[in-house]
Amino acid sequence: LDNGLLRTPPMGWLPWERFRCNTDCKTDPGNCISENLIKSMADKMAEDGWKELGYEYVNLDDCWSAKERDSQGRLQPDPDRFPSGIKALADYVHSKGLKFGIYSDMGNYTCNGYPGTTLDTIDTDAKTFAEWEVDMLKLDGCYSNSSVKAIGYPKMSIALNKTGRPIAYSCSWPAYEGGLPPKVNYTVLGEICNLWRNFGDIQDSWESVVNIIEWYGNNQDKLQPAAGPGRWNDPDMLIIGNFGLSYEQSKVQMALWAILAAPLFMSSDLRTISEDAKYILQNKLLIYINQDSLGIQGQRIIQSHHFEVWKRILFNGQFAVAVMNNGTDGMPRPFTTNFALLGILDCKEGYKIYNVLEQMFLGDFALDTTINIEVTPTGVVLLFLRPLCSVTYFTKP
Numbered sequence: 357l358d359n360g361l362l363r364t365p366p367m368g369w370l371p372w373e374r375f376r377c378n379t380d381c382k383t384d385p386g387n388c389i390s391e392n393l394i395k396s397m398a399d400k401m402a403e404d405g406w407k408e409l410g411y412e413y414v415n416l417d418d419c420w421s422a423k424e425r426d427s428q429g430r431l432q433p434d435p436d437r438f439p440s441g442i443k444a445l446a447d448y449v450h451s452k453g454l455k456f457g458i459y460s461d462m463g464n465y466t467c468n469g470y471p472g473t474t475l476d477t478i479d480t481d482a483k484t485f486a487e488w489e490v491d492m493l494k495l496d497g498c499y500s501n502s503s504v505k506a507i508g509y510p511k512m513s514i515a516l517n518k519t520g521r522p523i524a525y526s527c528s529w530p531a532y533e534g535g536l537p538p539k540v541n542y543t544v545l546g547e548i549c550n551l552w553r554n555f556g557d558i559q560d561s562w563e564s565v566v567n568i569i570e571w572y573g574n575n576q577d578k579l580q581p582a583a584g585p586g587r588w589n590d591p592d593m594l595i596i597g598n599f600g601l602s603y604e605q606s607k608v609q610m611a612l613w614a615i616l617a618a619p620l621f622m623s624s625d626l627r628t629i630s631e632d633a634k635y636i637l638q639n640k641l642l643i644y645i646n647q648d649s650l651g652i653q654g655q656r657i658i659q660s661h662h663f664e665v666w667k668r669i670l671f672n673g674q675f676a677v678a679v680m681n682n683g684t685d686g687m688p689r690p691f692t693t694n695f696a697l698l699g700i701l702d703c704k705e706g707y708k709i710y711n712v713l714e715q716m717f718l719g720d721f722a723l724d725t726t727i728n729i730e731v732t733p734t735g736v737v738l739l740f741l742r743p744l745c746s747v748t749y750f751t752k753p
């Protein structure tokens with residue numbers, strides 16, 4: 357969507373995968389979906405280095421609202437869990453130099469049964485969100501059929517634009533239509549949404565991460581061209597820092613989300629997150645790759661018995677290459693490749709190669725040298741290649 361927003365993938369925090377629909381603030385006040393939870397995450401994002409690295413959106417997901425609309429038919433927050441109101445919460449988040457996102461559902465109810473946005477409340481809801489000074493809307497797709505969605509998602513895009521407030525627009529529409537053409541039209545999506553969920557919800561497991569990566573690889577010929585500045589495929593939240601991924605598997609999710617030009621929405625508890633998880637999530641060079649100004653989504657280029665190789669074209673003749681070992685056996689497995697196999701022959705002088713996640717410079721490589729690495733079971737090596745050429749490139753697009 358050409359609204360000037362999200363020219364690089366959005367980065368921030370979403371409660372859903374970690375905190376779900378926990379509304380029990382009586383017995384679990386520290387983890388229930390409430391203004392306090394959002395404010396404490398905003399505090400952490402501002403004080404623990406997240407904001408400086410680009411993590412700027414602090415968003416709500418399902419279960420924020422009251423069970424009924426107010427007397428004017430407007431959405432309203434749960435009065436016990438959000439006593440100060442949404443505008444005050446947005447103001448707080450803004451006071452921290454962060455942006456605030458909200459959630460609704462194009463249907464009679466949200467997936468968890470809260471009031472949805474219906475065709476006749478789209479304008480009211482867009483106006484409400486703009487009055488609350490919201491910076492992003494995630495519009496889910498439960499409790500409605502395909503024809504309501506086909507009308508509603510474009511209608512909301514127009515309504516948001518009409519408010520005059522820049523509001524990034526995340527559409528779950530394709531996820532409810534199977535995610536692929538012909539039921540999904542990615543040209544239309546690119547015109548009306550800034551990002552879109554097109555596959556199943558991520559869960560806190562290695563299996564879930566692998567499923568998502570495989571779906572994106574198997575369908576890349578349809579998915580990859582759909583992505584670009586202002587319009588992103590969204591493979592769902594980062595679960596790094598939660599319970600289901602090992603350290604090696606956490607690196608896989610981070611590396612592949614960088615290659616895929618994916619939104620980086622953490623869904624973990626920033627109050628207690630481990631140093632290991634922070635080390636992965638705050639990797640500057642990895643974020644540089646994810647935020648590359650060309651916005652070209654990477655692709656799987658090699659599939660062998662033990663390895664998958666993914667490659668992303670970056671600005672200024674640079675490349676990112678991820679070598680993933682999804683085997684579950686034995687020791688770190690050696691992998692040998694070369695620039696011809698990787699299809700990286702643009703710069704005759706060769707490339708500087710960095711191991712991104714280990715933060716190590718591997719050296720200057722001439723085009724005819726082999727590249728030898730080792731990849732742990734359910735692990736990944738992410739390489740950053742910077743050309744040794746002196747050719748001048750176009751300025752940042």
Ligand SMILES: OC[C@@H]1[C@H](O)[C@H](O)[C@@H](O)CN1C(=S)Nc1ccc(F)cc1
Pocket residue numbers: 372417418466467468496498528553557
């Ligand atoms: O309720 C909201 C929740 C999150 O926002 C996810 O990111 C959305 O993709 C939708 N969603 C959930 S749990 N959706 C859902 C998941 C499983 C199911 F059987 C019915 C609905």
